[in-house]
Amino acid sequence: MLTFVRRYLSRGIINTGTYPGRKVRMTEITAPKSPVTAEQFADEIREQLKYTQNVTTEQATPADVYVAASKAVRNHLADSWFKTQADTVNGNTKAVGYLSAEFLMGKQLRNALLNAGLTEQFDKAVEALGFKVQDVVDAEYEPGLGNGGLGRLAACFIDSLASLGVPAFGYGIQYKYGIFKQEFDKDGKQVETPDYWLANEEPWGHIDYNRDQKVSFGGKVVENADGTKTWQPAWSVRAVPVDYLVPGYKSGRVNTLRLWSAKSYDEFDLLAFNRSEYMEAVTPQVKAENISKILYPEDSTKVGKELRLEQQYFFVSASLHDAIRVFYPGQDKPDLTTFPNKIVFQLNDTHPVIGIPELMRILIDEYGYDWDTAWSITTKTFNYTCHTLLPEALEVWPASLIGELLPRHLEIIEKINAQFEDELKSKGVDKNTIKDMAIYTGDAVRMAYLATYGGSHVNGVAELHSQLLKDVTLKNFSDVYPDKFTNVTNGVTPRRFVKLANPRLSDLITEGLGTDKWLSDLEMLKGLEPLAKDDEFVKKFAAVKKANKVDFAAYAKREYGFELDPNTMFNTMVKRLHEYKRQSLKILSVISTYADIKSGKVKAEDVTPRTVFFGAKAAPGYYLAKMTIQLINNVSRVVNNDPDVKGKLAVYFPWNYNVRLAQHLIPATDLDEQISQAGKEASGTGNMKFALNGAMTVGTLDGANVEIRERVGAENFFLFGMTVDEVEKKYAEGYNPASYYEADPRLKHAIDMVADGTFSNGDRNAYSPLVADWLTKDWFMTLADFSAYMDIQSEIEALYADELEWNRKALLNVANSGYFSSDRSMEDYLERIWHTAPLAD
Ligand SMILES: *Cc1c(COP(=O)(O)O)cnc(C)c1O
16 A cells, blocks of 8 residues: 555545555545535635634625635645556556746636535525625636736646546746736836735645755765765755646546745754844745745746756656645655656746756666666656747756766766767767757857757647747757657637636537537537528627627726727637737737827728737837837827817737736637748647637737647638748748838838827837837838738727628637647547556546
C-alpha cells in the first residue's frame, strides 16, 4: 500500500472500498458529498458562513457568501479529487505534468459550479439566503497569473485534461502580484498599478505546508575523491505548494494545479534585530519571497532578468521533486528508470527548460545514476512546445548568470552540449552548422535548442507555425531530427468560452442539436450546419447575438460608464498590444473612416454604424505599444465627442483586458479582428473564441486563422493582406513604407491627422515617434496591408446590411469550429507526443 494513498485512507476521506493488492475498510469521517438540493446547498453555505467565516447569515456580505459558497463547492469536489489522485498513482496510465510559468485561469466559482453540477442549486440558494447572485459572483477577484495567450492556453489545457479524465498536474508559480492592473490617465496613457489579488480571502488555493520542497541557488561545485560532483549551494528557499482543484466536466475527475509559493527558511535574524537593524534582519526573507512576488509583464519578448531565471528554476525544481514524491512515496531508493512511465512533462515555451539539466542533476547527484541512464530517462520525460517564430525572441541566458546561480547546471549543460556536438559530427553535420546549432556557445545558453535536443518531441501551435518552425526557426534541428517535430493546433475550452460566457447561445445549440453532449464533443457542432438553411433558426441565432449585445451594453455601463448602442455593429480587437498584431492598422482604418464620414465623402445614409472596441495591455517598458494605446484613447475621445459622426462611429477602449472581459465581450461581437502580419502570430486562441461565439472574422493568413478559414469556408471569412511568402519577398526586396503612404490618399490622410495634432489637442509632437516609425521602418508592414484592409470593409458592410445572410454565415462559423476545442488539442497531444490515455473508470 502506498503511503500516499494510506494517508488519505487513514483520514477516512477516500470512500472507495478497494485498491490494488489489498482490501481496505474505512471509517468515513464525513459521508461523501452526494447531489444536493438548493435547500441543502443553502445549508452548506450557512454552515461555512458560521463555522469558517464566523459570521451569521445576517452579518454576511456578498463577499462572505462568495467565500462560503466557494468552499462548499470545493468540498463537493474533494472526494473526486482524492480518488483521482489515488488512481493517478496506482493507475495503469501515465500522467501529464504541464510545466508553465503562467496559468491565466479566470474566475473559478462559475466553472467549479458547472463541473460539480451545482449551478442551479447555487443560484437558488443564494436567493434564498437573501443575496443577489450577481453580487456574489462579482465578489470574486480574477487572478492574473498570466500575460495573455500562453497562460490562457495552459488554463484551457488543464481544464480539458480533467474533462477527458487524463491524470495531470499543472505546475507553476503562485505569484503574489499577477499581471498589472491597467488604468488610463486623463491623457489616455496606460498607467500600471500592482495587482494585489490576494488582498482578500482566496478560497480556491489550499496552501500545503507539509508537502514543501527545498530549492537551492548559488555556491560552488566540488569534486569528490571518487570523481562524483557535489553542489554546495549558498542559499535555499522553501517552495510551498498551493493546490487548486481542476474539476473535469462530467468526467468525475478532479486534477491538481500546484502553484509554488516561495517562503524563507530563516525567520528574521534575531541578532540583527536586537541591534535594531530591522531592515537587515529581514533581508533573507525578502530575498526568498521575492522569487514568487511578481509575474513578468512581458509577452513573448525575452527579458534577461536574474530574478526570472530564479523563478524558472524555482518552480521547475520543486515540481520535479514533487513528482518523485508523488509517484515513489516514502521510497529512499526509487527505481527512477520507470519515471518516464509515470509522468511525461510538457515544457510550455522555454521558461521551464532548465528542468532538463535539473532532472539530470537529480538523477546523477541525488540518486546516483550514471550519465547515460540519466540522459535516457530525461529525454523520454520532456517535450517542448515552441510559441514563437522570431529567432531573436527565443530565450538565451548568459552563461555567467547560470554559472553564478546554478553552477552545477552549467557544467551539465556543457556536457550535454559536448555530447550533442559529437552526435552531430557522427551524423556528418558540417562544422559551421554544428556551431550554429550550439546549445552552449561559451557565452550563452540557448534554451530552445536545449529543449529540442533534450526532449522527445517539439511542437508548434498551429499548422503554419509548425511548418515555419521546421523551415526557418529550428531548420537545422528539423534537418537532423525530423521525427521530433510535430504540430498540435491550439484550442479553447468550450465550457468556459461557450457555456459560461454565452449561456443563450449554449441553449440554442442544445435546442438545435437536441442534446448538450456537444460540450464534451465539440465536433458535434457540425450538426448545426443544416440549420443554417433554416431561416427561423438563423433568426433565433441573430436574436441571441442581439441580446448579448444589449447585455454587454449594460455591463459596459456598469463597469466602465460607457453608453453603447447595441444597434450598431460591434467590432472588436482584443489581445496584447504588440506591433506584430497591428492594432495600428485598425486604428488607422478607424481614423480614415472617421475622416470620410466627417468630410461627407461617404454619405451618412451609406455608413454602417459601428462601435469599435479595443482591449489590450502593453508591457510597461514597450514604448511604441504604450503610445499606440494613448493614440487609441485619444481617437476615442475625439470621435465619441464629435456630433458629425454621432450614431455612425464610436470607439471604446475598456481598460484592463482580462478573461472576465473576454467572457463578456466576445459573445457580443459581430466582427472580430485577427490582422497580424502573416507569419508572426504563432496560433492565436482569441480567433477561436470568436468563431465559436458566432462572430465573423476579418483576418490575415496567419497562425490558426488559416485553419479556421479552411474549416468554416473561405466564403465565411473576410481574408485580406499579404501572405507569408509575399511578406518574405518584400523584406528581401527592401520594404519602403513611405511609398504606401504616398500611394493611398486614405492612408496619407489618416497618418497626417495623427501627425497634425487632431488627436492631441493640436500638439504635433505627441505621436511623432509613432509616425516616424510608420513612415521609415514599419517592420510589420502595416502600411503595405492598409489598402487591402480598407477595401475589404465594403464587402463586410454589404454583408452586414443583410442581417439574415450575415447571421447565416456567422452560424456556419460556429458549426464548423468544433475542431478548435482544447479537448481535441489534448487528444492530439496524447496521440502524437505524450502517448498516454485517460484513466479507466
Ligand atoms: C484568449 C485570450 C488571449 C489570447 O488572445 P489572442 O488574440 O490569441 O492573442 C489573451 N488574453 C486573454 C484574457 C484571453 O482570454
